[in-house]
Amino acid sequence: MTTTHPQTLDTLPRVALVATGGTIAGTLIEGSETWAYESAQRSGESLVMNIPGLLRRAQWHFEQPYSIGSQNLELTHMLQLRAALIRLLRSPNVDAILVTHGTDTMEDMLYFLYLTLPAPLLTKPLVFTGAMLPSDADNADGPVNLSGALDFAVQCLPCDQPVYEAPFGLCMQGLFTAAQCVEKQSTAGLDAFDGPYSMLSDSNWFSSLNTLSPPADLGVPGQFSNLFGTDTLAHPLFEAMEVPIVFCVPGNGPLRQLNDLLNRKPASVVVAAPGHGNIPEFCVPVLRRLLLNGVSVVRASRVAAGGVEQGGEFNALDDFREGTLPAGTVGVYSESGSLSLSKCVVYERLRVLTRSLIGL
Structure with missing residues (x-):
């Protein structure tokens, strides 16, 4: 008979949540006669606090490098997030990283990071998530997506696996899409990111990805990582x-x-x-x-x-x-x-x- 012991604070996974704004942190505009909202109104910590029980499922570390609607994404934001993620990937005090991001430019950001994050650092789960509805809308999808992203990241922690592949990509609506394959398929609907290379977000994701055989011309992880220093926050030539x-x-x-x-x-x-x-x-x-x-x-x-x-x-x-x-x-x-x-x-x-x- 196997006895399971409850996790204590010290044994919970150490998860960094990097919040950047987006619809997942948006709120409805009070008094509007139409369905309207403002993006990037809530912090990452408030998103976690608003989901019953989520705070107790990890040792949380919160960061907010910027807070924008992702339609306003600039190259400086991309470099800023890259530098923050490199620091967290290197940290011995972080087991997994979650990132909340607006869906408008989710594809742009993930593909940029796929090509520019140093591949040797991708040894822990790096999971993005977002939402198609603001945080206070009826049937808001952000809480389910954020909770699901945490579940997926924790499932994929290396533990005693002899061969370990850390997931890097997008988790929404119970599906995972590798970073290089993410594309927004629709302007509306909770399934906006369900694409031909999406798979169930579980620990078998890597086998599923190989079965789906993404195109080979999407590049390789870290292909352009040497273009920038690990802490580069601005690059005039790149921006020009x-x-x-x-x-x-x-x-x-x-x-x-x-x-x-x-x-x-x-x-x-x-x-x-x-x-x-x-x-x-x-x-x-x-x-x-x-x-x-x-x-x-x-x-x-x-x-x-x-x-x-x-x-x-x-x-x-x-x-x-x-x-x-x-x-x-x-x-x-x-x-x-x-x-x-x-x-x-x-x-x-x-x-x-x-x-x-x-x-x-």
């Missing part, structure tokens, strides 16, 4: 990198927009073209001029799913692919692969920064 998206829509003036970019010379331009990235023929001459002026070009699609691979009917810029011309003389032409437009911009910003720093 401009990566605009030009949508090829009839009547939207993509040619005019591309000509305007010739004057600004951004680091890179993402062309969101119809179908399988079928760039209109009249855009090709100005894209060649941009490439000759050192502006990289990424061929992407305005279609949400499917991605853009090399091939198909568009090959007009193939002679600008990396390796075909002397390094540094021109911009680089490429396809977005399986990256969403949001991920494509994050990846391009980091890639062109790398090229700039090593003098390519």
Whole structure:
């Protein structure tokens, strides 16, 4: 017969909660005749205190590096959160990290961190969560998501497992999505992040992820971690990198927009073209001029799913692919692969920064 002993304060998992605002910390606007709320009105500590019994399930450490609606996310916020997470990942006094974040730019933040957090530090659960409804709404989903994120993180603590993979990604509505695969699928609904690479949030998550086989071109953990110091809070060159998206829509003036970019010379331009990235023929001459002026070009699609691979009917810029011309003389032409437009911009910003720093 096995006897179980109740956990004491000293044996509870040591969990850091990093709160950044978002809808999960939002409150309804009193007296509004429509369904309206303000994001980022509550602290992370108040969110935990408001969930019965949650405070007693861990030894909590609370941090709030900033508090915003995530539509207001800036590059400085991304660097600030990265530095805080690196410090907590290194801390011997933290077993797991939870992060509350707004859903609007959850994808941008997680993909940035996936590419820039040093991979050797990802040895403890790092679990993001959020909400689609503010904290005081009827049927608010934040309490369930935060409680579920804690359950998942604690399940995945290494204990005596011979092979341990620490989860890093998003836990909402009982599902876990690895950081590199997170995409907001809908503007509304509690299942807004249920995607093709979401799985049950339990200790078998890593086996489930391998079964789902995410695309290989999402990059590798820490791919660009050496671009920043571990405590970098600002990087002028990174913040100056401009990566605009030009949508090829009839009547939207993509040619005019591309000509305007010739004057600004951004680091890179993402062309969101119809179908399988079928760039209109009249855009090709100005894209060649941009490439000759050192502006990289990424061929992407305005279609949400499917991605853009090399091939198909568009090959007009193939002679600008990396390796075909002397390094540094021109911009680089490429396809977005399986990256969403949001991920494509994050990846391009980091890639062109790398090229700039090593003098390519």
